[in-house]
Amino acid sequence: MAKTITRQEPALGVDAELARRLLGEMLLIRRFEEKAAEAYALGKIGGFLHLYIGEEAVAVGATSVLRPDDYAISAYREHGHCLAKGSDPRRAMAELYGRRDGLSKGKGGSMHLFDRSVNFLGGHAIVGAHLPVAAGVGFGIKYRGGDQVVVCYFGDGAVPQGEFHESMNLVALWKLPVIYVCENNRYAMGTSTERALAQTEIWQFGRTYGIPAERVDGMDVLAVREAVGRAVERARADKTPALIEADTYRFRGHSMRDPAGAVYRTREEVEREKQRDPIALFRGYALAAKLVTDDDVRTLEKDAVDRVDEAVAFADASPEPPGEWLFTDIYGEPPREA
Amino acid sequence: MAVMTYREALNLALREEMRRDPSVFVIGEEVGLYEGAYKVTQGLLREFGPRRVVDTPIAESGFTGVGIGAAMTGLRPVVEMMTFNFALVAVDQIVNTAAKIRYMSGGQYHVPIVIRGPGGPAAQLGAQHSQSMESYFYHVPGLKVVRPTTPMDAKGLLKSAIRDDDPVIFIESETLYNVKGDVPEDPDFLIPLGQAIVRREGTDVTVIAYMGMCYRAMEVAEELAAEGISVEIVDPRTLRPMDTESIIGSVRKTHRAVVVEAGAGFAGMGSEIAAFITERAFDDLDAPVERVTGANAPMPYARNLEKLKTPSKDRIAAAVRRVCYANGG
Numbered sequence: 001m002a003k004t005i006t007r008q009e010p011a012l013g014v015d016a017e018l019a020r021r022l023l024g025e026m027l028l029i030r031r032f033e034e035k036a037a038e039a040y041a042l043g044k045i046g047g048f049l050h051l052y053i054g055e056e057a058v059a060v061g062a063t064s065v066l067r068p069d070d071y072a073i074s075a076y077r078e079h080g081h082c083l084a085k086g087s088d089p090r091r092a093m094a095e096l097y098g099r100r101d102g103l104s105k106g107k108g109g110s111m112h113l114f115d116r117s118v119n120f121l122g123g124h125a126i127v128g129a130h131l132p133v134a135a136g137v138g139f140g141i142k143y144r145g146g147d148q149v150v151v152c153y154f155g156d157g158a159v160p161q162g163e164f165h166e167s168m169n170l171v172a173l174w175k176l177p178v179i180y181v182c183e184n185n186r187y188a189m190g191t192s193t194e195r196a197l198a199q200t201e202i203w204q205f206g207r208t209y210g211i212p213a214e215r216v217d218g219m220d221v222l223a224v225r226e227a228v229g230r231a232v233e234r235a236r237a238d239k240t241p242a243l244i245e246a247d248t249y250r251f252r253g254h255s256m257r258d259p260a261g262a263v264y265r266t267r268e269e270v271e272r273e274k275q276r277d278p279i280a281l282f283r284g285y286a287l288a289a290k291l292v293t294d295d296d297v298r299t300l301e302k303d304a305v306d307r308v309d310e311a312v313a314f315a316d317a318s319p320e321p322p323g324e325w326l327f328t329d330i331y332g333e334p335p336r337e338a
Numbered sequence: 339m340a341v342m343t344y345r346e347a348l349n350l351a352l353r354e355e356m357r358r359d360p361s362v363f364v365i366g367e368e369v370g371l372y373e374g375a376y377k378v379t380q381g382l383l384r385e386f387g388p389r390r391v392v393d394t395p396i397a398e399s400g401f402t403g404v405g406i407g408a409a410m411t412g413l414r415p416v417v418e419m420m421t422f423n424f425a426l427v428a429v430d431q432i433v434n435t436a437a438k439i440r441y442m443s444g445g446q447y448h449v450p451i452v453i454r455g456p457g458g459p460a461a462q463l464g465a466q467h468s469q470s471m472e473s474y475f476y477h478v479p480g481l482k483v484v485r486p487t488t489p490m491d492a493k494g495l496l497k498s499a500i501r502d503d504d505p506v507i508f509i510e511s512e513t514l515y516n517v518k519g520d521v522p523e524d525p526d527f528l529i530p531l532g533q534a535i536v537r538r539e540g541t542d543v544t545v546i547a548y549m550g551m552c553y554r555a556m557e558v559a560e561e562l563a564a565e566g567i568s569v570e571i572v573d574p575r576t577l578r579p580m581d582t583e584s585i586i587g588s589v590r591k592t593h594r595a596v597v598v599e600a601g602a603g604f605a606g607m608g609s610e611i612a613a614f615i616t617e618r619a620f621d622d623l624d625a626p627v628e629r630v631t632g633a634n635a636p637m638p639y640a641r642n643l644e645k646l647k648t649p650s651k652d653r654i655a656a657a658v659r660r661v662c663y664a665n666g667g
Contacts, residue, residue: 104442107442114443114447116443122439132404139413140408167403329445
């Protein structure tokens with residue numbers, strides 16, 4: 001049941017259109033994050049900002065096998081998951097800017113993107129806490145007799161939390177259509193998996209709980225797509241949950257307050273990992289397989305730049321939320337207390 | 339109207355709401371096969387089946403999160419905490435997720451969940467199983483907190499809580515489950531959240547109390563009537579949102595207030611009530627607001643010490659006499 005897969009070539013079911021879509025979405029996320037970093041440096045974005053640069057293949061590959069009515073939920077490094085699920089980059093950027101046209105009206109911020117229109121259930125910033133919530137979404141699907149699935153993204157940092165283990169147990173016990181995708185970027189903030197986990201092969205926890213599990217190259221968008229695709233198929237068929245460990249790496253620090261990310265890892269390691277850049281890898285593959293042309297790539301790159309420029313302009317132009325919004329959206333009806 | 343126990347009233351509320359709305363389900367430890375540690379869910383598994391009466395392993399954080407995820411996507415879970423003390427294990431789910439989803443999502447998602455179970459001082463259950471839990475929750479914007487004193491309130495408020503679109507913390511009491519009272523059988527009978535009730539009318543002093551302390555205050559009021567002191571008792575029923583208007587209205591009439599609470603007094607419910615009475619009705623007061631609270635100590639096991647921990651009738655009576663500047667106060 002549990003196994004490690006290697007890339008099969010040529011990947012099944014990849015046509016030119018899909019290749020352009022996968023590449024385009026990864027480029028969009030990359031560009032979005034680069035511009036977010038710029039905006040942070042300019043003081044346009046405050047608080048914590050966790051960039052997804054380097055990990056784009058996970059969100060894009062996983063989402064590529066989902067239907068619009070499937071759900072996704074994530075932690076606080078979630079811009080990529082939200083955009084991949086189909087959110088408008090303009091409204092996502094406006095949320096980072098804390099503006100009224102943001103997805104959450106500016107009340108959520110970078111760590112709390114939510115988008116009901118694409119079934120994106122947030123942006124949760126207490127490590128591990130959204131894993132049981134994902135199980136609940138799966139519970140709801142099964143309760144209603146639906147055939148949707150929920151994909152729950154989390155980092156290796158969530159694995160030592162109790163809620164990871166409670167969630168694995170519950171989805172296996174109750175057979176819930178939840179696909180847990182662990183983005184193992186090897187560091188929970190500055191703590192490496194070796195320093196945090198007695199079992200560093202995270203997918204092996206699937207065995208413990210009787211959940212189909214596998215480890216996948218998280219820098220390979222097609223490998224992620226295939227692994228999550230298998231899990232989605234099982235989940236739709238008979239509600240079988242899954243645990244997928246995507247071996248990935250963040251090229252930037254933990255957050256913008258950890259710009260170099262080099263205290264706890266060597267510069268050599270970072271440079272070496274950058275050779276596994278998921279965008280460069282897939283671009284190279286798609287060009288060699290003649291799925292895309294150089295022109296296609298240039299067009300996709302320009303599209304990403306244009307869409308993100310537009311998102312930044314939109315965010316900049318969006319007004320701040322009005323003061324009275326401080327007290328809205330706390331309760332369904334206005335609170336009685338001031 | 340029928341006479342039934344507080345436990346039966348809760349059970350009836352659950353049955354009625356589950357019959358009325360197929361999105362309502364009950365989840366928690368021992369709620370199904372065992373029929374509830376305190377038998378509040380007795381018979382539900384038989385009537386509604388395991389799809390809607392869900393036994394969980396001991397994983398409060400996990401199954402509370404399950405409730406939240408189900409609620410975000412359209413269901414109405416009633417999560418039972420075997421005792422509310424166990425809710426502390428799930429406090430992050432309740433405080434950081436359930437209470438904040440509506441706000442953080444800018445109103446896109448909401449969490450219509452009820453988290454219910456017994457809390458407050460019980461009988462010799464010791465420090466970890468016998469304490470007032472409401473203070474951990476009523477501080478949090480986004481949560482509603484209910485403490486139903488009578489069987490009628492238990493039914494009417496639980497039904498309103500289940501129909502409410504926000505997370506509701508609904509804390510019952512082990513010591514009240516066998517209390518009997520009149521309960522309307524009408525399945526449309528509701529008591530709105532956020533409405534206090536005057537349990538006893540009086541003219542000299544307002545006593546604000548709920549749950550076991552309310553019953554105790556009623557006895558004290560009866561005894562003080564013989565001394566010529568007329569006590570009005572206001573039961574807030576919902577602690578958040580609190581019906582401050584009713585409390586202030588009563589204080590404006592009596593000009594004196596005593597707040598009784600079972601929990602430790604430091605930064606307790608009494609502090610908040612005393613503060614808003616002082617802020618809003620200072621000129622109406624003929625005496626400082628008194629608080630009669632649980633001792634600032636964990637709950638001891640020994641029976642004699644346990645008695646010292648929660649407010650006694652004598653302490654309540656003494657406080658009432660003091661604000662009335664009466665003998666023995």
